[in-house]
Amino acid sequence: MTLVNFNNRTRNTAPYFNNVFDSLFSDAVSKNKMVDKSPNVNIHENEAAYVIELAAPGLKKEDFQINLKKDTLSVWAEVKKDENQVAKDFTRKEFDYSSFARSFNLPDTADGDKITAEYKDGILSINISKKDTAKLQHREIVVS
Numbered sequence: 001m002t003l004v005n006f007n008n009r010t011r012n013t014a015p016y017f018n019n020v021f022d023s024l025f026s027d028a029v030s031k032n033k034m035v036d037k038s039p040n041v042n043i044h045e046n047e048a049a050y051v052i053e054l055a056a057p058g059l060k061k062e063d064f065q066i067n068l069k070k071d072t073l074s075v076w077a078e079v080k081k082d083e084n085q086v087a088k089d090f091t092r093k094e095f096d097y098s099s100f101a102r103s104f105n106l107p108d109t110a111d112g113d114k115i116t117a118e119y120k121d122g123i124l125s126i127n128i129s130k131k132d133t134a135k136l137q138h139r140e141i142v143v144s
Helices: 008-013 020-025
Strands: 041-045 049-055 064-069 072-078 099-105 110-120 123-130
Touching: 049 072, 064 110, 072 123
Parallel strands: none
Antiparallel strands: 041 049, 049 123, 064 072, 072 099, 110 123
C-alpha cells in the first residue's frame, strides 16, 4: 500500500474534487453526524453494585473529577493543552475528549458513601455499592 500526501487545501479551491477520504471512510450513519464530544457509557448492575463504564481513551486519571450531589453523580474531565505539542492537520477527526461532562441520577438503592472509581486501559469504571437493604436476598420459600 502506498501512502499519498493529501493536500486538503485543494478540496476548498476545487469544488468538483471528490475528497478521497470521504469516499473511503464514509458511513451512512456517521456521515452527517457531528463529532460527539461526550464518551460512550455502559451501565450495568450486579448483586452488590451498579457499575458505570465510560470509554475515554487518551486521558489520565488526574484528568477526571467525580462529584456526588444529592442523588446526582457528575463526571467531567478536562485535559490541559500542552504548548509544546505539535498541532496536527487532521483530515478527519471523530474523537476528541479534551473536555466533557456527564451526569447520572442514582437510584434510591445506591449507597453514596461507597463509591469507587478506577481508570484502566481507557475505561473509567465507577462502582456504586447498593445499600444493604437493596441487595438481592436469596431464600427459598416453602409451599405449604
